[in-house]
Amino acid sequence: MSEKFKAKKGLDGIIADDTHVSHVEVEEKRLHYFGYDINDLCANCSFEEVTYLMLHGELPNWMQLKDYQQVEAHNRNLPTELVEILQRTPKYGHPMDYLKLGVDYLGIADDHNKVGENSLAINLRKALWLIPKLPTLVANSYRITHDMPLVLPDHSKSFSENFLYMMRGKEAENELEIKLLEASLILYAEHSFNASTFTSRVVASTLSDYYSAISAAIGALKGPLHGGANEQVMHMLLEIGSVDKAEAFLRDKIANKAKVMGFGHRIYRKGDSRVGIMTEMGKELAEKKGLTKWHDISAVLEKIMVEEKGIFPNLDFPAATAYYLLDIPIELYTPIFVVARITGWTAHIIEQHEDNRIIRPEANYIGPAKRTVNPLKSRK
Numbered sequence: 001m002s003e004k005f006k007a008k009k010g011l012d013g014i015i016a017d018d019t020h021v022s023h024v025e026v027e028e029k030r031l032h033y034f035g036y037d038i039n040d041l042c043a044n045c046s047f048e049e050v051t052y053l054m055l056h057g058e059l060p061n062w063m064q065l066k067d068y069q070q071v072e073a074h075n076r077n078l079p080t081e082l083v084e085i086l087q088r089t090p091k092y093g094h095p096m097d098y099l100k101l102g103v104d105y106l107g108i109a110d111d112h113n114k115v116g117e118n119s120l121a122i123n124l125r126k127a128l129w130l131i132p133k134l135p136t137l138v139a140n141s142y143r144i145t146h147d148m149p150l151v152l153p154d155h156s157k158s159f160s161e162n163f164l165y166m167m168r169g170k171e172a173e174n175e176l177e178i179k180l181l182e183a184s185l186i187l188y189a190e191h192s193f194n195a196s197t198f199t200s201r202v203v204a205s206t207l208s209d210y211y212s213a214i215s216a217a218i219g220a221l222k223g224p225l226h227g228g229a230n231e232q233v234m235h236m237l238l239e240i241g242s243v244d245k246a247e248a249f250l251r252d253k254i255a256n257k258a259k260v261m262g263f264g265h266r267i268y269r270k271g272d273s274r275v276g277i278m279t280e281m282g283k284e285l286a287e288k289k290g291l292t293k294w295h296d297i298s299a300v301l302e303k304i305m306v307e308e309k310g311i312f313p314n315l316d317f318p319a320a321t322a323y324y325l326l327d328i329p330i331e332l333y334t335p336i337f338v339v340a341r342i343t344g345w346t347a348h349i350i351e352q353h354e355d356n357r358i359i360r361p362e363a364n365y366i367g368p369a370k371r372t373v374n375p376l377k378s379r380k
Helices: 038-042 047-056 061-075 079-089 096-109 122-132 132-144 158-168 175-188 194-205 208-220 227-242 242-257 275-289 292-307 316-325 332-353
Strands: 022-024 032-033
Touching: 022 132, 032 047, 038 047, 038 175, 038 275, 038 316, 047 061, 047 079, 047 158, 047 175, 047 332, 061 332, 079 096, 096 122, 096 132, 096 332, 122 132, 122 208, 122 332, 132 158, 132 332, 158 175, 158 227, 175 275, 175 316, 175 332, 194 208, 194 332, 208 292, 208 332, 227 292, 227 316, 227 332, 242 292, 275 292, 292 316, 316 332
Parallel strands: none
Antiparallel strands: 022 032
16 A cells, blocks of 8 residues: 655645646745746736736737737627526625626537537637636626626727726726736736636546636635635725724734734745735826825735734735725625636646546545444434
């Protein structure tokens, strides 16, 4: 019998498989997608280019990008039947559940979606049909449940500009708003074997279909310890309300050993490689709007957490402030994460199917010792 290894709780520190998709350099606080530093990607690429990178492993040339943009814009509309289903669902549901419902329906509506057929060509076709629809699904499921008129996608706008337009129902006020949302999508696009990505790979490893793997990943991202943190960060900042209350609020949290949302990360012990870009761009928009108090409060929290606890902010911390400055409803912060991360999930699903082995770990049993079953009438 082969020797077995017992992993730490939560599989902490375990390398589950090889990947070409992304790499975190913890000590240098760097994150790379297919070898490209995210700082370079944010500075030089659109989200469409990064999406193409996730689907193909290479950045597009000019013609490839134009072809992708044409397909993406063409596939933004939702089927009428899905809109009607959303209009009949209860309005008190969680926004992430509407996304799961939408993805599951789109999997049913795809008449070429067959269980066990997961070639690269098939997965790419599904991704090119689904990814463009998610912004429309996010924006309009929210609008439906809040009795607001639908906003149809504008096919003349870029992916990020159109997404912002649909969420708010109004045009961007300046180019910085579009760039800020776009940067957040690039930064959220991929992050190695995080909980939702690993979920997508587990489902894909059973040779289930692309839509099922994406739907399962959305369910994992719904949890506040993963995707929901950015919403909780903004609720925390709103509760604090002003800079003069920030220190007392945080010290009370620390004294009561309460979790401070937006701080800490399983991988990053010395700081999240993505925070700097998001913080600086957010500050630029805040100064442009004359509304810097959220960054001022954040600075107080960060200073105390780093100096006294040695815990650094993660991407959710500055992203929450950025989205609030963009006038995006707080309930949509986690669904925005989905719109970005589906690109990374897709890359991992494709990679899993290229060299598949079902993911099936074992458990260390610590339950009762062997027992016999007493007849029902003799049990106390």
